Amino acid sequence: VAEVSVNLGVNSYTIHIGSGIIASIGQLMCKMELTNKVLIVSDDNVSKLYGDYVVNLLSQAGFTVELFSVAPGEDSKSMRVAMELYTRAIEMGLDRSSSIVALGGGVVGDLAGFVAATYLRGLSFVQIPTTLLAQVDSSVGGKVAVNHELGKNLIGAFYQPRLVVIDIDMLNTLPDRELYAGLSETIKYGIIADQTLFNYFIDNHQQILVKEPVVLTEIIRRCCEIKAQVVERDERESCVRMMLNFGHTIAHAIEASTGFSLYNHGEAVAIGMYGAALLSYQLGLCKKNVVDDISMIIEKFKLPLFAPECKVDTLLPYLERDKKTVGGKTKWVLVSSVGQVKINSDVPENIIRHILEQVTHKQKA
Amino acid sequence: VAEVSVNLGVNSYTIHIGSGIIASIGQLMCKMELTNKVLIVSDDNVSKLYGDYVVNLLSQAGFTVELFSVAPGEDSKSMRVAMELYTRAIEMGLDRSSSIVALGGGVVGDLAGFVAATYLRGLSFVQIPTTLLAQVDSSVGGKVAVNHELGKNLIGAFYQPRLVVIDIDMLNTLPDRELYAGLSETIKYGIIADQTLFNYFIDNHQQILVKEPVVLTEIIRRCCEIKAQVVERDERESCVRMMLNFGHTIAHAIEASTGFSLYNHGEAVAIGMYGAALLSYQLGLCKKNVVDDISMIIEKFKLPLFAPECKVDTLLPYLERDKKTVGGKTKWVLVSSVGQVKINSDVPENIIRHILEQVTHKQKA
Numbered sequence: 270v271a272e273v274s275v276n277l278g279v280n281s282y283t284i285h286i287g288s289g290i291i292a293s294i295g296q297l298m299c300k301m302e303l304t305n306k307v308l309i310v311s312d313d314n315v316s317k318l319y320g321d322y323v324v325n326l327l328s329q330a331g332f333t334v335e336l337f338s339v340a341p342g343e344d345s346k347s348m349r350v351a352m353e354l355y356t357r358a359i360e361m362g363l364d365r366s367s368s369i370v371a372l373g374g375g376v377v378g379d380l381a382g383f384v385a386a387t388y389l390r391g392l393s394f395v396q397i398p399t400t401l402l403a404q405v406d407s408s409v410g411g412k413v414a415v416n417h418e419l420g421k422n423l424i425g426a427f428y429q430p431r432l433v434v435i436d437i438d439m440l441n442t443l444p445d446r447e448l449y450a451g452l453s454e455t456i457k458y459g460i461i462a463d464q465t466l467f468n469y470f471i472d473n474h475q476q477i478l479v480k481e482p483v484v485l486t487e488i489i490r491r492c493c494e495i496k497a498q499v500v501e502r503d504e505r506e507s508c509v510r511m512m513l514n515f516g517h518t519i520a521h522a523i524e525a526s527t528g529f530s531l532y533n534h535g536e537a538v539a540i541g542m543y544g545a546a547l548l549s550y551q552l553g554l555c556k557k558n559v560v561d562d563i564s565m566i567i568e569k570f571k572l573p574l575f576a577p578e579c580k581v582d583t584l585l586p587y588l589e590r591d592k593k594t595v596g597g598k599t600k601w602v603l604v605s606s607v608g609q610v611k612i613n614s615d616v617p618e619n620i621i622r623h624i625l626e627q628v629t630h631k632q633k634a
Numbered sequence: 635v636a637e638v639s640v641n642l643g644v645n646s647y648t649i650h651i652g653s654g655i656i657a658s659i660g661q662l663m664c665k666m667e668l669t670n671k672v673l674i675v676s677d678d679n680v681s682k683l684y685g686d687y688v689v690n691l692l693s694q695a696g697f698t699v700e701l702f703s704v705a706p707g708e709d710s711k712s713m714r715v716a717m718e719l720y721t722r723a724i725e726m727g728l729d730r731s732s733s734i735v736a737l738g739g740g741v742v743g744d745l746a747g748f749v750a751a752t753y754l755r756g757l758s759f760v761q762i763p764t765t766l767l768a769q770v771d772s773s774v775g776g777k778v779a780v781n782h783e784l785g786k787n788l789i790g791a792f793y794q795p796r797l798v799v800i801d802i803d804m805l806n807t808l809p810d811r812e813l814y815a816g817l818s819e820t821i822k823y824g825i826i827a828d829q830t831l832f833n834y835f836i837d838n839h840q841q842i843l844v845k846e847p848v849v850l851t852e853i854i855r856r857c858c859e860i861k862a863q864v865v866e867r868d869e870r871e872s873c874v875r876m877m878l879n880f881g882h883t884i885a886h887a888i889e890a891s892t893g894f895s896l897y898n899h900g901e902a903v904a905i906g907m908y909g910a911a912l913l914s915y916q917l918g919l920c921k922k923n924v925v926d927d928i929s930m931i932i933e934k935f936k937l938p939l940f941a942p943e944c945k946v947d948t949l950l951p952y953l954e955r956d957k958k959t960v961g962g963k964t965k966w967v968l969v970s971s972v973g974q975v976k977i978n979s980d981v982p983e984n985i986i987r988h989i990l991e992q993v994t995h996k997q998k999a
Contacts, residue, residue: 348717359784390790412755419724425755426791
């Protein structure tokens with residue numbers, strides 16, 4: 270069992286990580302004085318596996334519990350589904366002393382978190398992330414949102430959970446492709462902030478792929494810790510926090526231009542990180558071996574380096590529309606060495622075009 | 635010209651109050667480094683009077699400006715209209731360095747503020763409240779919301795504006811009934827926190843009713859100051875802030891049970907304040923002259939003391955459903971003397987019933 274403290278003043282909270290730790294959810298929530306009604310938000314895949322179990326755990330701990338299960342997938346991250354959740358919350362009489370619990374991956378966490386942030390202007394929010402991606406990424410940072418038909422995550426808030434419970438054992442039911450997608454974000458943390466973590470991936474990649482609990486706990490703990498440190502310095506995403514977008518500029522363009530169906534987020538981030546590494550090398554910011562190390566670990570975790578289905582001219586407009594764009598310039602997060610990143614908002618378009626050509630080709634330059 | 639500072643750490647801002655002060659809006663926004671695109675939200679009544687004027691002021695100051703005008707009235711405070719606003723914001727390319735300006739009364743402020751709080755997880759919000767009610771009440775406190783079909787203000791956030799500009803001259807176009815409604819909230823500030831202000835109302839009630847600018851500026855300044863002090867001690871409405879609900883417990887029940895059409899908010903609050911004063915006297919908390927002083931000033935400002943159209947048994951369930959209810963008990967804000975209030979969550983139902991009988995009758999007990 271590991272714990273990570275996220276120190277954000279009155280918004281501080283603790284992340285509990287461990288094998289089988291979900292069994293303590295009732296006790297952990299009681300300790301936080303969350304003792305009233307609970308609305309659990311999940312999706313049909315996850316609630317089939319863990320819904321009854323978590324409902325029972327909380328009922329036994331004395332909570333009044335209801336479970337709201339949405340269809341799996343990004344389409345549920347909509348204002349339409351959020352409105353259904355508000356209605357259920359009103360009908361079950363949730364008040365400001367009640368809690369909303371997210372039991373699921375990123376979609377469920379973002380949706381439930383947005384409703385928790387806005388229902389009655391905010392009530393207690395508890396996260397039980399069930400995918401590796403959500404465990405390392407969504408459980409720290411307080412970014413909650415629903416999608417607008419014109420773009421993803423356009424309607425949201427910064428809203429911190431009161432408690433996060435990460436049960437490693439839940440990863441046993443996670444499809445392999447989603448495990449790899451989560452590993453993509455964990456690699457990112459190594460690249461942006463921690464060479465030791467990066468080397469830990471290389472040394473332990475076999476144990477990671479077979480979901481060895483001690484190794485997974487350590488990786489998740491360290492990723493949450495790094496993200497917590499970044500978010501603590503920049504809760505509302507003004508500047509420091511931008512480093513977390515390493516690989517995400519190209520990733521967003523790949524995801525959006527392929528209708529969010531061909532690549533999952535982690536796969537797109539893998540390609541985006543490779544692209545960002547190539548760009549860093551091209552600009553003379555890092556040595557060739559940095560690019561090689563990054564591409565090597567991406568491939569070890571069965572993630573793609575290339576998006577051959579994408580075309581440069583289709584990707585470019587999405588880069589410009591990226592919401593981190595300020596004053597018309599895309600802010601690139603670049604790597605100088607593993608563990609060190611820099612922001613550059615002045616990359617000439619012909620160089621970006623050259624990088625996009627490389628990542629949309631089928632082989633390494 | 636008067637200024638009130640609202641000190642909320644990184645969320646601090648200044649309220650500018652004065653006759654004709656709207657002419658400085660461009661300059662004030664530039665000083666705050668809000669220099670990008672602006673979406674003005676207004677309603678058809680207000681935009682007819684001031685829309686073009688404010689658009690021109692901001693255009694001349696170098697902003698890219700669009701005006702979005704909604705139908706007047708509570709129905710516009712809906713998620714449906716908020717979604718239209720998000721769409722417009724996306725289409726005009728508002729980014730995190732852009733601003734949303736509310737030009738109107740409480741409905742416009744709450745709606746525009748909710749969109750500002752949630753679009754891209756929050757961008758700069760500027761308030762130009764055009765009703766007295768919005769000037770003294772909505773411009774401090776950061777409470778923004780839209781309605782759900784099952785209840786008012788159920789979806790919202792605490793989100794502070796960057797700047798509030800209150801132009802007294804805009805009250806010249808305000809219908810009398812809305813002026814009185816606003817005066818109802820100003821009286822409340824006297825009762826809960828400031829006997830001097832309360833006496834100022836009594837001494838200057840004629841000048842107030844003819845909208846004498848110096849007197850109005852002073853009253854608005856003082857009300858904003860009092861509310862700022864309360865909010866500074868309790869930004870997220872845990873306890874201290876509850877005193878602002880003086881008169882609002884019964885008011886909400888009256889408004890809800892009459893479909894929000896018979897009485898406007900200020901009128902319902904006037905009846906609610908009289909009821910709360912009667913209750914305070916009944917419980918032995920204040921002397922009879924406190925009730926008399928309160929009812930006297932309410933009547934001087936042409937506001938009602940009674941809701942003869944309401945029935946006790948219709949009002950009671952709404953009191954229980956009030957969202958300030960904690961653990962099934964309604965928290966009553968009671969007055970001990972003008973300028974002094976107390977919270978009591980233990981009022982027996984038979985006494986509440988007795989008070990409701992009095993305020994639903996046509997004459998003083």
